[in-house]
Amino acid sequence: MRRRNFLRGACGVAVALPFLESLGWRRFIKTARAAEPGGKRLVVFFMCNGVNMESFFPAAPGPLTAASLMGTSIEPLADYAGKLLIPRGMHMVPKGWGQDADTPGDDHAKGMGHKLTAEALDPGTLYARGISVDQRAAQELNQDGSPSMTLSVGWRHTNWLGHISYAGNNTPVTPEGNPWLTYQDLMGLGGLDEAVKMQIATRRQSVLDLVEEEFKALKAKNLSQADAQKLEMHADSIRDLEIDMVGNGLIECALDPARAAEIEAIDPDSVLEDWQFKTIGLMQLDILAMAVACGATSVGSIQWASGSGGPIYKWDGMNHEFNHHKLSHGNTKDDNSGEEVAGYLEMLTQIDRWHAEQYRHLLDRLSSYSEGDGTVLDNSAVVWFNELSDGKAHSYLDLPVIIAGGAGGYLKQGHYIDLIDGQDPWVQTHPHNRLLITLLNAVGCTDNGGPVTQFGRAGLEQGEYGELLA
Incomplete structure (x- = not known):
């Protein structure tokens, strides 16, 4: 095989040059993608403190339509009704309320630690004793084995109440809550000075523009006429390729320059403030969608606030007096020792609906990236x-x-599938670890070359939910 020379632009795009007889050297700068665009992805959107169960679900199981979502908290998802799957009737494992032995921690700690791991908490640290589904999927789907992209919005609890993602036993993965730091990490800008970061991250340019100086250096090396012609022909072919990038499903790992500039302008001291909750959340969603679309990662999660916490919602028509956790209990005090909050159920519905709007934004972004005969969302x-x-x-x-x-x-x-066929949820026949197994198989994970059959704490039920398969 003849040697080839490579140039790499600032956005991580490799430019393979034809072998130039005038140059007796090889140049290669490597910045590999974590995942190939076009593969399957797993994205977790995690909300804390529960929902208003009376308004969250459609009226009855069956086919989902825009009409069936009307009047529910998830009405903002009406345009995606045909792409939704709502399984109902599952219970968390290990169980809450002291129903399982050797399950330390209060119900908030369990809800945070059990949900993506299906593992009990360590009695000393209250961190989960096993890997979470997102990190398990990332180990297999990301070609370099890199971890899942783990993001947060309004993240304040730095202990077990602030972690849903785990690399392994007692190994919580701390989510990144600053979208500018998220973007810098994604773009490989860590350690660069600010001028260079801005030059790279806030402009979207042609690959040839990004490596212009290197092309000029090559041209200055007294190339033969034949090599000079090869170089010009190669440049023309790259220009043609760039015109066809979108049609061929190649997605640049960079946001629009204006959006990148907005993210860079965020005051880092304000990212945890309630008034920034929506702004930071939308930025994180945009970055997350772009990252999974362009192949920077195949797996990501975004965690809204922390267990037993949450902001005071005072935007988009909401003007609440108490934070999300207090409202989830309908009480003016976190420990439930205060007065009942009048109208708290309606406020919870407003919060649920607002989160449905953010979820819809994520779906909009994933749907905006074409891929094959469909979109990134379809995969x-x-x-x-x-x-x-x-x-x-x-x-x-x-x-x-x-x-x-x-x-x-x-x-x-x-x-919309009722897994327990209208029975009382207390029957507890459908543990949620089997949903995690289903998700792992859905995105192509395997176990010793075959399908995944178990996940979570030893002794839990095995196998995926066939009711959820196409």
Whole structure:
């Protein structure tokens, strides 16, 4: 094989040059993608404190339509009804309310630590004893084995109440809550001076513009006429390729320059403030969608606030007096010792609906990236998890879960499925670890060359939920 020379632009795009007889050297700068664009993705959208169970779900199981979502908290998802899968009736494992032995921690700690791991908490640290589903998927789907992209919005609890993602036993993965730091990490800008960061991150340029100086240096090396012609022909071919990038499903790992500039301008001291909650969240969602679309990662998660916490919602028509956790209990005090908050259920519905709007934004962004005959969303499983079901009761029963995208045709879409056929959730026949198994198989993970059959604590039920498969 003849040697080739490579140039790499600032946005991480390799330019392979034809072998130039005038140059007796090889140049290669490597910045590999973590994942190949076009593969399956797993994205976790995680909300804390539970939901208003009376308004969250459609009226009855069956096909999902825009009409069936009207009047619910998830009405903002009406345009995606045909791409949604809502499984109902699952209970969290290990169980809450002291129903399982050797499960330390209060119900908030369990809701945070159990949900993505299906593992009990360590009695000393209250961190989960096993890997989370996002990190397990990333180990296999990211070609370099890099971890899942782990993001947060309004993250304040730095202990077990602030972690949903785990690299292994007692190994929580701290989420990044500053979108500018998220973007710098994604673009490989760590350690560069600010002028260079801005030059790279806030402009979207042609690959040839980004490596212009290196092309000039090559041209200055007294190339033969034949080599000079090869170089010009190669430059022309790259220009033609760039015109066809979108049509061929190649997505640049960079945001629009104006959006990147907005992210850079965020005051780092304000990212945890309630008034920034929506702004920071949308920025993180834009980065997350772009990262999974362009192949920077195949797996990511975004965590809204922390267990037993949350902001005071005072935007988009909401003007609440108490934070999310207090409202989840309908009480003016976090410890439930205060007065009942009048109208708190309606406020919870407003919060749930607002989060549905943010989830829709994520789906909009993933749908905006074309891929093959569909979009990135079509090749993804985008899962909305919640720490609890009924927050006032700290319930681990009848978990609210929504999945968007069919993971490349693996999962049903456009269905609301009652897994327990109308029985009382106390029957506890459908543990949520089997949903995690289903998700791992949906995105192409394997176990010793075959399908994944178990995940979570030893002794839990095995196998995926066939009811959810296409």
